[in-house]
Each structure stands twice: as structure tokens, then as C-alpha cells.
Amino acid sequence: MSLSAPFASQRRSPLTWRPSTRFVWASLLGAGLVALPVLALAITALSSQAASIWPHLAANVIPAALADTVLLLLGVGGLCALIGxxxxxxxxxxxxxxxxxxxxxxxxxxxxxxxxxxxxxxEFLGFQGPLQGALRALTGWRSLRDYWFPDPRNLAGAICIMAIVLYPYVYLSVRALFGLQAAAIVESARTLGASRGRLFWRIGLPMARPALAAGLTLALLETLNDIGASEYLGVRSLTLSIYTTWVNRNSLPGAAQIACVMLLLVVALILIEGKLRGQRRFALPVRQPRAVGRVPLAGRAGLAASLACALPVMLGAVLPIGFLGLEVLRRDPWQQFDAALLRSLLNALVFSGLAAGIVIALGIGIVAAGRQGREPWLPALARIASLGYAVPGTVLALGLLVPLAAFDNVVANAAIRWLGANPGLLLIGSGAALVLAYVVRFLTIAVSGIESGLSRISPRIDDAARTLGASAPEVLRKLHWPLARPAIAAAALLVFVDCLKELPATLLLRPLNVETLATTVYGHAARGSFEDGALAGLLIVLAGLYPAMRLARAGGQPG
Structure with a gap:
């Protein structure tokens, strides 16, 4: 008998594959969820029905929308970089x-x-707003024929308003790098007589270029995702064109074609970010880098620095929050908590909570697969699963609608044939499609947050646990979960709040007659009665304050 005989039965068939860890399926599922809407969108845009629509879109819709979108991106990017x-x-x-x-x-x-x-x-800058009202009271003017006042409902207004909201993406990225750069470099330049301006332009800004590119990309992706501000301020962006083509003109193939153009713009942004980063790498000392000694500013210089920092805070946070609070207090807040608002609040909490739970579970599986698995393609799958945030909500909703509607139709036809009853739209009608859109869009937040938490746990601890007989799920449950729980909780909170704020995907995928806080605010504004939705808007803002403060604490070195 051959010595190899006992092992012959253990040889695997070349067609069988056993994953190195059961969490591989999380990576496959995450990457598949992100790829599904993109593929569905491409198929819809290339269909025979869409072929006859493209000439009209290429001649009348896309050029104007693309021009406005590019100008919006350039303006928001430049202003965010300046402020941040x-x-x-x-x-x-x-x-x-x-x-x-x-x-x-x-x-x-x-x-x-x-x-x-x-x-x-x-509302604040409008003719009936407090600013123009105070101006007329002081001057005696009565109508706009007596004076000129800037109107925010244009491209310039949209650039300024979006920039004062989105500049913190740049600020956080660049502040972290400025706070970590070696003190010896900056202080040596000061010793050699470098002026403040020269120190910034020749040392600070070149070192910050990778962080600036990353922060700007996030801000511009959020600009592309916006639909409420663009529509309200009169900017014909690509996102708004997708929405109007789909909803108002009832042309799904046309909307898919515009969405594909928008995806090309997203890819261009990502490529530009990589080009701006270049191959620059700055090594820091192995020991904890010493903080840069700050130069005291007194007198007018100190006052100017304080005003420069106070202005974006006032315009971007204090004024909007204060205005919302005053609008709420002008009416009885308790009367505003009517049944409709409570239903919107409950819907928002349910959808956001479900999405956050699924995202965290899937994110844990993806990170665990990358940590425990041996397959060489696992990092690529994790990368694909993290690309959902780059897909604007409108594009994502459009891409998910086709396959989910097809699934609903197949199930309904089968139920009618075999059971004699029509279950209706199971995924789209129940809100499952909206939750799925949230999962795809915000999965990258969970993956990056959980990766950050687990990166502090040495792989040697995993090896020791496996040597003692612990299985991969036991290592995750008994070791990784307790040690990384703060990072996981922070990621869950960020996902939850981002789901609360998400408007484009919610508008397009919510079930019929179902409102959330975001759609309630949008609906009141569209009807010209934004003040009636001030409480819903304030609830969204208050929910986002704590995560913003957590980001502030984690975004740089403590002062």
C-alpha cells in the first residue's frame, strides 16, 4: 500500500474552495452591494430605449448641467481650501x-x-428676513427699488453657502497633518529667518498637499451629492437634472444616462486626488513627534486671527442654529410636536437605526476578513466595498431601483401564480430599498472606523489566541469586540447621523406617503414655508453636534 494512500481522500477537488475565514463572505457581500447599482445603471443607460433619448440630453440638458456642476465644484473647492x-x-x-x-x-x-x-x-437674507427688515428700519427704505441687496439664489450664493458648511473636511485633514509634522522642520525654518508667509508657502502648504487633496475630495463629493441646496438656490447641477429627469419627466433611461456622466465626474475627482497627492510621503520620527511651538500673536495680529477663525464659525454654525432656534421658539414648540412630526421622527430613527446596525455588522465582517483571511484578493474587495461613499445618493438610488424593482416583480408574479395573492413591492414599498441605499453609501465609514480601532490591537494577540484554540469568531467576539468597542460605537454614531441627514436617496427610495425628518424639512421648504419645518431641521442639527465634536477631538493633536 502506498504511503500516499491515506492522504488521497483528503485531496480537494480543483472546483472546490474553502475560504480561509468565514468572514470572507462579508467582503464578497459588501463589494457586491456596491457593484450592483453601478452595473444596473450602466445596463439601463445602454438599453435600446435609452438610445433615442441621448441626443436630446447631450444637446439640451447635460452641457448646461455639467457647466454649472463644474463651476460649483471649482468654487466650493477653492473656498473650502482657503478657509480650511x-x-x-x-x-x-x-x-x-x-x-x-x-x-x-x-x-x-x-x-x-x-x-x-x-x-x-x-430666509435670513430674504426681503422679509430680519437682516433686510433691520436695514429698512434704519434707513427708511421701503422696497428693493430703493436699494440693492445680494440674492443668495444663484451659483455664487450656492458656492458660498456650501463652502461654509463643507470646509471642515479640509480643516480636519490639514490640521491633523500640521499638528503632526516634526517641530524641528518648522523651528529650523524660523531660526533661518523664514517669514510667516514664506514658512506657510514653502513648508506648510507643500507638506499638507496629500491631506488637502483628501479633504477637498470629501468636500466635493458632498457637493456632488447635494440636491436640496442646489434646487433651492437655482443651480442646475447634474444631481438635480437626474432627479427632474426621473421624477418630473418620468424617464428612467434618461436619468441613468445623466447618472453615468456624473459617475465619470466622480472618477475624475478620485483620479485628480491621486494626482494631487503624487508620490509625496513625509516620514515622522519613530517617537511621538514634539508639538510645534506656537508663535504668540498679540494686539491687532491676535485680534485678526481671532476674527478670521470666528467668521466661518459664525456663518457656518452659530447663525443657522440660532435662526432655527428662534423660529422654533416663535411658535409653541410642544404644538409643533404633532403626529406628523412624530411619525417622521420615528421613521427616521427606524431607517437610520436599521441601516447603522447592518453597516456595523457588515463592516466588522469585512475588517475581520482582511485581518484573518489569506486570500490575496480580499484587500481589493474591501476597497470596492468602501467606494459607496463616492457614489452620490441620487445615482445610488437610481442604480438600486432597477434590480430591486425587478426582484419585487418576480416575487409578486410568483405569489400571484402559486398563492393567488399579490404581496406588493416587498423591498421598495417597505423601506428596505432605502435601508439598503444607506448601507451601500455609508459602509465606508464603518470600515474605516473599525479598521482604525482594530489597528491598535497587535496581530500577535490574535496569533496567541488562535494558538490557545480560539476560533476566528471567538477571537472577534471575546478579543476584538471589547478592545475596539469605542471605535465601533463612534462609527455607528457617525453612520446613524449621516443616515438622518441623507436627503437625495431618501427622497427617491422612501415608500409612498412615508416622511423622515430630512424629507419633512425639504417638503416645507419646497412649499415656501420653511419655518414650519424648523423644528425638524433643528432635530437633525442637534443630532449631528455630538459626532462633530467627537471629530474635532480626534482630528488633531490636543492643544
């Missing part, structure tokens, strides 16, 4: 009155969705 980099440089390099408070206050605008800030500024 300038504020980050001030709070990390100089000491001035209020610096420690501004270090975290500058992050607060992230708590406000762009559409709520746009609604607030249109």
Missing part, C-alpha cells in the same frame, strides 16, 4: 485669544446639512 487651510494653519502655528475654543468650534458646521443651511440663508 487658513484656519488649520492659524490654530496649529499661532497662539491668540480663543485659539483653544476655535480648534473645535471650527468643526461645528459639519453638524448642519447643506440643504438646511441653504434654507436658513434664503
Amino acid at each position: 487651510v487658513g484656519a488649520a494653519w492659524l490654530v496649529t502655528q499661532y497662539e491668540f485669544p480663543g485659539r483653544r475654543a476655535f480648534e473645535w468650534l471650527l468643526v461645528l458646521p459639519l453638524a448642519l446639512p447643506t440643504y438646511i443651511t441653504a434654507y436658513v440663508y434664503v
